[in-house]
Amino acid sequence: MRALARITTSRGGLARVLAVSYLSLAAAAVAPSTPWRYTAPPGCARAASSASSSQWKQRQARDWYGRAAKVASLKSRAAFKLIEMDSKYKLFKSGQTVIDLGYAPGSWSQVAVELVKPHGRVVGVDMIPAQPPKGVSTLQGDFRKEGVQKLLKDYLVEFPSAPDLGVPGGEGGSIISDRPSYIDTERADSADHGDGAANDGRLVDVILSDMWAPWARATGYPSRTLDNAYYRLMNVSGNNGRDHAGSMLLCNAALKFANDTLRAGGHFVCKFYQGNEEKVLEGKLKKLFTRVHREKPYSSRPDSKEMYFVAQSRKGAVILENIDDT
Template identity: 60%
Template structure:
């Protein structure tokens, strides 16, 4: 059985005994920051030797991860051009959203969700929040439905970028993540969409790159920036732990896709290889016509990461997480 992610992963995300918690002494915090600085230095050296990282910088891409999605799209034609709706789970720093926006222009909708604050690419609408929170998911689902009801596509020939020349991402006035969490405590059902809205499947592609955020390179003394990093499941070096965490996130992403993805839609998720991925693959095959395992050339050979590319959702197929 694929375990429900909330029990195992949320404890990790919300643990108070993480770096930066008040129970840590100044000496321990200083030692942790020293280790973080050393890790950042090694990451920068590796990036400097990485041809994909250099190419990403030259081409104005947010990160080298863009090439992974570009490779998979070239092979499987994930994006079909103008007008698709794409949801990018774990979008920061935004390279997959960049690719999705480019491949669905000029009238595509790209919606990103991440706990880490990041400047969205031009034309991308983003939510900063914990994807595992039911209230955050409900807000995103309601936004998708609302965007279809209130925001028709621009007329043919009109480039939607013309309306946002002065901003990189779409500026939508919405409550902050902290406001959403506080509001959920006082009225937990208020953020839920109507049953009619929750049953509408309007998304063409769901992308999930949530397993491992990129290295934090600045803002270590700013809690607004540092706390989300401390709460996320970063790669630990422990193969079993990284695999188990990625399976939880993939299961949550698949449940979201089951709720929002239209018939014929596609799903791409990153995972760390291990004993449980065959069960996830079985779940995917029950819901999609074709399922492939991919290890793009731009994925580092030493990394255990891989991707499931699930194509053409079956019309009435759904998936439910095991309790």
């Protein structure tokens, strides 16, 4: 699949080639009794004919990536964004430890767990309850809270190795529950073996952040619109300034976590909404990583203001505290 990144195509063509490649791989894994049907290319789908169809339903009906995600049994169309970025920047390889912040509904974790098989591991964190994808461990909680970050760090130290993801298992992944900290025990062991001291707590190879900030509860609306917690967590507010400020807070929180846990040479991907503060964040990334790219995947909706920073190869001798002081 990564070899397709070398193919020269028209704008958006590479994304569709990658999508078709992924769908072909997914189709090969489907039971022989299940027929494989090729979906129409972009622009060939009929719009909803019902006069009562909403604008959202019409857009979904025309969305090639949304239909392709359903065919491939992916959790959402967002999977193709990560597939594009990995094909371009080669973020993943077998045996890596990946943290997926804001993982729900799980499409990025689905892609990551396939790319780090058989000895890699993927851990997802989100406020929204969601069924873990097969082979993925998850933690439900607010990542911005110190207790949730501590539990995640404890889990990484307690379970430094991953199960063999190539071995068939259950339909879903595992859910991390609260447990006593093993940090002190691991530190005592590292004093004898030296592994923990050498890593200095940096056990992660790739950190993905597709988070956005939950907006404040509204009242006086029907239960399935603005008063519903799920809709507040899964959608942007529509206020560009608020969405930008919220994304910067989350990106900086994710970067602080990466500063503590990301290995030298590790990669960092975070979503942000465009605005005045993005240059400051980009400056920090350029000091902490060897290469920093701005990316707008072709599978991202054209009218969306979301973009991604892709930071590659963390510099081992640089820490965030020194950057903030300069």
